[in-house]
Amino acid sequence: MTRSARWIVFWLGAGGVGVLIVLALLKMPSFGGLVHPYRELSVPAAIGRSSPNIVSSVNFDQRALDTLGEETILLGSVVGAAALLRPSKDEREQLDQDEGRVLEATKLLGYLLLPVTLIVGADVVTHGHLTPGGGFQGGVVLATAVHLLYVAGSYKMLRRVRPKSWYQVAEAVAAGAFVVLGLVGLLLTGAFLANIFPRGVLGDLFSSGTVFYLNVAVGAEVTSGVVVLLSGFLAQALSVREVR
Amino acid sequence: MTPLLVVAFLLVAAGGTTVVLTREPSRQAVTLSVYGILLTLLFVLLQAPDVALSQVAVGSAVVPLMVLLAVRKVRGKR
Numbered sequence: 301m302t303r304s305a306r307w308i309v310f311w312l313g314a315g316g317v318g319v320l321i322v323l324a325l326l327k328m329p330s331f332g333g334l335v336h337p338y339r340e341l342s343v344p345a346a347i348g349r350s351s352p353n354i355v356s357s358v359n360f361d362q363r364a365l366d367t368l369g370e371e372t373i374l375l376g377s378v379v380g381a382a383a384l385l386r387p388s389k390d391e392r393e394q395l396d397q398d399e400g401r402v403l404e405a406t407k408l409l410g411y412l413l414l415p416v417t418l419i420v421g422a423d424v425v426t427h428g429h430l431t432p433g434g435g436f437q438g439g440v441v442l443a444t445a446v447h448l449l450y451v452a453g454s455y456k457m458l459r460r461v462r463p464k465s466w467y468q469v470a471e472a473v474a475a476g477a478f479v480v481l482g483l484v485g486l487l488l489t490g491a492f493l494a495n496i497f498p499r500g501v502l503g504d505l506f507s508s509g510t511v512f513y514l515n516v517a518v519g520a521e522v523t524s525g526v527v528v529l530l531s532g533f534l535a536q537a538l539s540v541r542e543v544r
Numbered sequence: 545m546t547p548l549l550v551v552a553f554l555l556v557a558a559g560g561t562t563v564v565l566t567r568e569p570s571r572q573a574v575t576l577s578v579y580g581i582l583l584t585l586l587f588v589l590l591q592a593p594d595v596a597l598s599q600v601a602v603g604s605a606v607v608p609l610m611v612l613l614a615v616r617k618v619r620g621k622r
Contacts (some may be wrong), residue, residue, distance in 0.1 A: 355594050422591055424597065440601035446583035447609070526606060530613075537613040 312453025332510075350499040351508035356429045360511040364493035367514070368453025368478055371521055375475050378525040382468075385532030387540045394541045395427040402453030404474065417445035425519035435515040447530060455538060464531050471524035477517040481510060552586040559583070573611040579602030 301309075329335045346357035359367045387393060421442030429436030449458040485494035493510075500507030566572040579584035580603030587596035 346562065357585045363600065431596050437594060437597040437601065440598065440606065444601055444605050530606070533610050533613040533617075 311501070331389050347502070347542075349495065349508060349511075350500070350502045351429050352467055352502060353429055353434070355432070356434050356511055357508065358517065359434065360514040361495050361508070364510075364514065367518070368482065368493065371475060371478060371518060374398060374522065374525055375471065378471065378529050381529055382532050385536050387535070390543055391540050392543045393535060393539050395459075395539050399453055399455065407452045411447045414445060414448045414452075417441060417448060421445055421523075425515060426505070426512075428515035428519075429511040430503065435500075435518025435520075436522050439519040440526055441518070442523040443526035445528070446527060450534065455534070458497075462527060462531065464528060467524040467527045467531075471521055471528060473520035474519075474524065476519070478514060480518065481513060486512070549586075549589055551590050555582045556586050557564075570612060570615045573608040573615070576611070577604045578615070606611040 342354050346354040349361050351357035383516030420440050422435035482493035484494045485496045488496050495509040497509035499509045558583040563575045563579050566575045584596045584600040
């Protein structure tokens with residue numbers, strides 16, 4: 301394709317998308333208005349399923365299959381990135397003795413915030429059906445917490461508390477648990493990912509049934525996935541050397 | 545739209561433009577991180593704390609870290 305033909309195709313595409321965007325925006329309800337058709341449907345549905353966090357209820361109860369798809373995409377991306385980042389034949393892992401210099405303030409802040417971040421992450425995962433957040437958000441917070449060890453200057457300690465193979469197994473097991481919960485629902489009620497556990501009292505920790513368990517499964521998968529992903533990047537940047 | 549929201553939208557637009565105009569990848573990781581925080585602020589103001597939580601963790605911590613590590617590897621610096 302010549303240069304000018306490429307530009308013609310681009311402007312046709314861009315113009316088409318532009319027209320569609322304008323048409324869509326003209327039909328939208330006004331910003332911040334009082335009309336919320338989606339809210340009117342989703343809030344009673346979620347409250348009826350004893351789940352005060354509407355987003356969580358939609359993600360893990362009303363449309364749990366969509367969430368399974370998203371988790372599978374994450375799993376696939378992590379597996380792909382891990383495969384690309386693994387050391388090649390003529391590369392070996394080699395740790396530096398010298399950890400480099402870290403500001404005392406950074407160290408202090410890192411070690412102080414590590415337990416706080418872990419608790420916040422665990423809280424966000426386990427209360428995903430009650431308060432904003434959930435498995436994905438809490439999982440990323442948990443994974444970031446572990447890496448505060450690296451920020452505080454101890455890559456060696458990070459490697460010790462983070463045996464990569466454990467996290468790889470945990471990621472697969474957690475992703476599998478989501479599917480198993482779905483299959484149990486299919487067996488018991490005839491619907492994949494149906495809510496099978498007792499719904500409980502609105503606002504209790506063990507309420508909204510399966511949502512709680514799916515949140516924990518997603519939390520475990522996302523934590524392990526992000527840890528595996530970052531461990532690949534960290535190893536490549538810090539310790540993988542070419543051996544001649 | 546409240547004035548606060550207008551400010552947040554303008555900040556996000558300015559932040560996004562800065563990220564696009566930053567050519568150096570290692571600098572872009574930093575502007576991306578700041579942009580992530582601006583976006584988090586907007587999500588909080590729009591009453592979407594769930595999205596804000598994902599954004600602050602992924603957009604301003606994990607992704608910039610991955611970019612920085614990739615840059616370090618590509619440059620072959622120790």
